[in-house]
Amino acid sequence: MDKFEKIKLGISIGDFNGIGIEIILKTFLDKRMLDFCTPIIFGSTKLISTWQKTLNTNIPINGIKEADKAIENKLNVLNLWKEDIEVDLGNPSVFSGEYAFKSLEAATKALSNNEIDVLVTAPINKDNIQSENFKFPGHTEYLESQLEGESLMILMSDTLRIGLITGHIPVSKISETITSELIQKKVAILHQTLIQDFAISKPKIAILGLNPHCGDNGVIGTEDDTVIRPTITDIQQTGKIVYGPYAADSFFGSGNYKNFDAILAMYHDQGLAPFKTLAFGGGVNYTAGLNKIRTSPDHGTAYELAGKDKANINSFKEAVFSAIQIFRTRSEYKSLTENVLKISN
Structure with a gap:
């Protein structure tokens, strides 16, 4: 990747009845964030529009069907489903858990296939996301099962x-x-x-x-x-x-x-x-040890704050910046070590 090329940042929505989509949208209200990355939300434009109405925001979004169709300087939404979903703010449900997994599964596959460079995950509910396809204590263990390497959870500031x-x-x-x-x-x-x-x-x-x-x-x-x-x-x-x-x-x-x-x-x-x-x-959860980079905010779904415009975006924003910085640092390290090996040969 060119040093100044924008990183494709995948985002999973977490539980849509919690604060996940809220902190995503409020982060990208600041258009300067688009100078650092090309964000791709794995969800649906209908769901994002519902949340925009709740928050009284009007961020232009670009609906896409494939990650490689993402446009720079836009908030891209990769449509995973077409159906309308009823948002019940503050109340976890079987459906919000089901769609949280759909988002995470698709984002992880895109990460594994190099369709996105890094992944930032919004908070899930570790109970309602459980299903035949998700039998893990959390994001870390699921990602380890889907990617290469052995994981280490790191909380960092x-x-x-x-x-x-x-x-x-x-x-x-x-x-x-x-x-x-x-x-x-x-x-x-x-x-x-x-x-x-x-x-x-x-x-x-x-x-x-x-x-x-x-x-x-x-x-x-x-x-x-x-x-x-x-x-x-x-x-x-x-x-x-x-x-x-x-x-x-x-x-x-x-x-x-x-x-x-x-x-x-x-x-x-x-x-x-x-x-x-x-x-x-202001902390960040980083899943180290894997061949791909994933970060998340250091908090949970915070149902009690959902839709009230009280959710603090600092941790999510730091998760975005951390993912970008780690990606660039690791890329530089790989480049340097590969050059050393080539010279020694």
């Missing part, structure tokens, strides 16, 4: 990147899921991501402990001493700059996180609770 060793699993399963092999795999994904997607040549990574106070020498659990510490030692011997385990209760409040390029938390809430405290409303 300007000053903070937190990856998760375990993702959407019950708390009761966390301890038995954490193994030396899993930690090493997630560190490898994060390390490579920091190099190729964020242009950090020698990443510094912190790993949090599992138990309170990292187990207090076995008084409050043994996993930190028997699994996590030996694994960190093994990883350090490969040359990676990795430290830990750090007690999670004091790591963020002390500001220690600022000394690292990224942090790996052992489980979902251990990482996301401090992240959303420090960065909520």
Whole structure:
């Protein structure tokens, strides 16, 4: 891709009874956004028009049947269905879950087939989207099943990147899921991501402990001493700059996180609770480790705000900018490494 060529940005609509379409439209009310990308919403012009009436907006949209028909400097809508859909603001339904999946499925296929360059996903409801075709805890796991690579969920802001060793699993399963092999795999994904997607040549990574106070020498659990510490030692011997385990209760409040390029938390809430405290409303969820780039806002469907013109667009807008920047950084990395290989041959 030419350095100045506009990136084709695919957007899945999420649950249309939530704030997904609202934050998409409000983001592109700012016409300057079209200077950075060519957006393609996977949905229907009828549905987008319904939401335009609700928000009293009048953004010109370009209806298309194929992604390659998208026009620059326009908000493109790829029509996946023709039928009228009743929008019931604030109320999740079987239908809103069904159409959320139709949008996600089509956008993911387009991403896999290089019809779009990156994907930004609006929030889904993890309950009503469940079906015979979608039996996943969330976007991350579905995308991993459809694309190449092994995923790592990263929540990120300007000053903070937190990856998760375990993702959407019950708390009761966390301890038995954490193994030396899993930690090493997630560190490898994060390390490579920091190099190729964020242009950090020698990443510094912190790993949090599992138990309170990292187990207090076995008084409050043994996993930190028997699994996590030996694994960190093994990883350090490969040359990676990795430290830990750090007690999670004091790591963020002390500001220690600022000394690292990224942090790996052992489980979902251990990482996301401090992240959303420090960065909520401006953070981005990035699915690292895959051969394609997907980002999303750091919040959910927010049914209670749907249609009230109160939804904050900052996180979605940051997700758009992050996807574009990561795509360009990764493209440059690939170009540089391919040239090195050609020269060495």
